[in-house]
Amino acid sequence: MNRNRFCFFLPFLLLLSCTNQMSKTSPTTATSLPAFDKEGHRGARGLMPENTIPAMLKALELGVTTLEMDAHITKDKQVILSHDPYLNPDHVLLPSGDEIPAADAKKYVLYQLDYEQIRQFDAGSKRNPKFPEQQPVKTRKPLLADVIDAVQAQVQREQLPQPFYNIETKSKASTDGKNHPAPEEFVKLLMQVVEEKNISEWVIIQSFDVRTLQVMQQQYPHVKTSLLVENPKGIDWNLEQLGFTPNIYSPYYKLVTPKLVEQSHAKGLKIVPWTVNKLSDMQQLQQMGVDGIITDYPNLFQEL
Known part of the structure; x- marks a missing residue:
C-alpha cells in the first residue's frame, strides 16, 4: 500500500479500532432508557404476589417498559427475588400450608437458608392484606435466573418489546454477613446471573445502599445504575454520598418537586419516583416532567 492510500485509510482504521474497543468496554451505552419508563413495582404487587414469576408476567401483559424487583442472596449463594430478608408471614405460608407463627415472624432468614429449603414455602396463596386486589396463586420465591428465563420466553412467544430489569440490591452496612453478603460479593453473584x-x-441496578452502586461503577461501569432515595437531604447531598452520577435518580414520590425535576435534568439524570399508586399522583408527577413512574398497579398506566 502506498503512502497516499495509507493516509486515506488511516482515519477509517482508527475509527474501527475505537468502535471495537468501545464495544468491549461499554456494550450497553447504545441501549437508551425509555422516553417515559413504566415500571411494575415488584412485578405487579397490587395485582399478583410480589416478586414472583406470575407478577412479572402480569406486568409484561400490562405493557410495562421495566420490571422492578428486589434481590437477596441465599446461604448457598443463589440470587433470589425477595423484598424482605426473611420469609414474611404477611404473605408467605409454611411448606405445610399453615401460617408462620407470630413468634417465628423473622425466623426464616433467606441468607441462612439454602434455596432448596426456601422454595418449599408458598409465597403466593396468602393474599397480602395491604393489597385487596391482589390475586392469590400458589407460587414460590423464584431464582433471578428463572425469572429472566420466564420473562424472555414470554417476550419471544408474544413478540413483545424487550423490557428492562430494574434490580434492587437489598443490603445495608448494619446487616452485612447476617442478612446478605458484603457489597462486593453481593454484586458479583448478581452480575454473574445477569x-x-x-x-x-x-x-438497571438500583439501591439505597451506595456501596453496591459504587462497586457497580468500579467493576461494571457499562451497566446502568439508579440511586434510590427516601431522605429529604436533596439531590446534591445524595449524589455526594454516592460519589458519581448514576443514570437515574429515584426518590420517594412525595419528595418530587418541579425544582427537583429541573435539578435532575440539569445533571443529566433521569428522575423516576417510587411507589406511586394513585392515578391523580401519577398525572401530577407526569406534569412535573418526571421520566417514569414505579407503581404497584401497572394497569393504571393505561389511563395515563
Whole structure:
C-alpha cells in the first residue's frame, strides 16, 4: 500500500479500532432508557404476589417498559427475588400450608437458608392484606435466573418489546454477613446471573445502599445504575454520598418537586419516583416532567 492510500485509510482504521474497543468496554451505552419508563413495582404487587414469576408476567401483559424487583442472596449463594430478608408471614405460608407463627415472624432468614429449603414455602396463596386486589396463586420465591428465563420466553412467544430489569440490591452496612453478603460479593453473584443470561444492556441496578452502586461503577461501569432515595437531604447531598452520577435518580414520590425535576435534568439524570399508586399522583408527577413512574398497579398506566 502506498503512502497516499495509507493516509486515506488511516482515519477509517482508527475509527474501527475505537468502535471495537468501545464495544468491549461499554456494550450497553447504545441501549437508551425509555422516553417515559413504566415500571411494575415488584412485578405487579397490587395485582399478583410480589416478586414472583406470575407478577412479572402480569406486568409484561400490562405493557410495562421495566420490571422492578428486589434481590437477596441465599446461604448457598443463589440470587433470589425477595423484598424482605426473611420469609414474611404477611404473605408467605409454611411448606405445610399453615401460617408462620407470630413468634417465628423473622425466623426464616433467606441468607441462612439454602434455596432448596426456601422454595418449599408458598409465597403466593396468602393474599397480602395491604393489597385487596391482589390475586392469590400458589407460587414460590423464584431464582433471578428463572425469572429472566420466564420473562424472555414470554417476550419471544408474544413478540413483545424487550423490557428492562430494574434490580434492587437489598443490603445495608448494619446487616452485612447476617442478612446478605458484603457489597462486593453481593454484586458479583448478581452480575454473574445477569451476564450468564446475556441481558446486561437491559439491566438497571438500583439501591439505597451506595456501596453496591459504587462497586457497580468500579467493576461494571457499562451497566446502568439508579440511586434510590427516601431522605429529604436533596439531590446534591445524595449524589455526594454516592460519589458519581448514576443514570437515574429515584426518590420517594412525595419528595418530587418541579425544582427537583429541573435539578435532575440539569445533571443529566433521569428522575423516576417510587411507589406511586394513585392515578391523580401519577398525572401530577407526569406534569412535573418526571421520566417514569414505579407503581404497584401497572394497569393504571393505561389511563395515563
